[in-house]
Amino acid sequence: MPRAAILQMTSGIDPANNAAALVAAVAEAKSGGADILFTPEMSGLLDRDRTRAGPKIVAEAEDPVLAVVRNAAREHEVWVALGSLAVAVQGEGAPKTWVNRSLLIDDKGRIAARYDKMHMFDVDLESGESWRESGAYTAGDEVVTAQTPVGRLGLTVCYDLRFPALFDALGRASCDVLAIPAAFTVPTGRAHWHVLQRARAIEASAFVIAAAQVGEHEDGRRTYGHSLVVDPWGEVLLDMGVEAGLGFAEIDLSRIAEVRKQLPSLANRREMPKSLT
Template sequence: MKIALAQMSSGIVPEENANQLCSLIAEAAAGGATMIFTPEMSGLLDRDRSRAATAIRSEPDDVVLSAVRSEAEKAGIWVQLGSLAIRDLGDPGAKWKNRSYLINPQGDITARYDKIHLFDVDLGPDESQRESSAYAGGHNAVVAPVPEATLGLSICYDLRFPALYEALTNAGADILSVPAAFTVPTGKVHWEILLRARAIEAGAFVVAAAQYGRHEDGRATYGHSMVVDPWGEILLDMGDGAGLGFCDLDMAKVQEVRSRVPAVANRKSFEMPVKTS
């Protein structure tokens, strides 16, 4: 299974991001990829919440989602659209959703996932983020069939919570998608090791398309979009810069690794610990 990863430097204008996405989708299809994976917030990356509010739409009105669906159909390729900022159709005043999409080669949305773990952190005196101030977290883990595999969906900060990936692999996932906009400080020390850990624990491929560089809103993201195989080996590291990368996934590797180290099959439920005085 040949896949493509888009490493992007998304900006504050959705139409410009949509054009870039469509070009990458067409390029991925021309390169023989069955599926392309894009980063978190592919359609809009803007930490100015007041300005972002003027660009965020509900699903039926989102220009990026519409353009990507049309391009997926035109190119005949699966698209794992890492995530978009989406407004609630039924309640425009509600908090937004950080929502991931799986789109088939007919342009249909076959799965949606709302980011469960929201990025509320203080990284230092110059960097503090409160995703929950504008976004509502999701509640459901999501897996979906794709060619030759079952895909488990997650987004960025979810990477730090292995229970989610246990749930995804228990439900049959053998590819785990981790679209991200990782910060530079955390990316340098945690990105690779967390991706490899999740792959090893799950005996699954991990595909992580990432944002990179200095963005229009002033933030900087780490890049290094990666594919990690079920043994924890790095198959692709895109390093710095925006662009497209390709990788071949041998899905037989999942069963091979899970037979050698049957950690998924050997999982046990257990009682929570009791505190003693």
């Protein structure tokens, strides 16, 4: 039975410090018998000050955090679902922009898949927090899955959680596990984190693994934590609460077939008729 490790961390504004924490987590995951490690959104750099963060956001091939995590994955022979990094990209004839990119690294240190976050977090909360992710990041436009030691993995990032169409597509792709790395705010986390994660697992009849940022960060934000592993029936197998650290969960892939036989919602799904105009 494959075993997953889940890193709950408090990323800061120094990529070198974050990289050291990630490398240590890869080694600890291996020691704990994990086949794959899941890390949160923005594992390499979490900084709301875009002027300060800008010089540290580089192209994928130049990213020092990605380089050391790939080396660690190869050294310890562990897969890593690197929740996301801020990556600089540049289209032909276009100015440089950023993407919020999830990277799947195999046990040889090779990049097995890339997913750019589709849905931008542009909100004003009653707490006074205001976020405009689209002000610096370009949205992705591709649904991504890949075969891993925990079966077929569907990649998403944080705010994607609120958009069922993406998860419908991942369900149609027969994903066994959905990765939902996050840096959820505390107000939205308290209100919606658990119920949405459980709903996505139930809808897709798949495991959800949601590695999260937690606590007080150097840039002044607070994140909710509660990294979760949810089974296809919607049962919470792991809730890491509000402390940074590493958790483990067994991913019983036979459970997926049991649930899909008992409640065949994927097989019974129908196309919705087009709206009348």
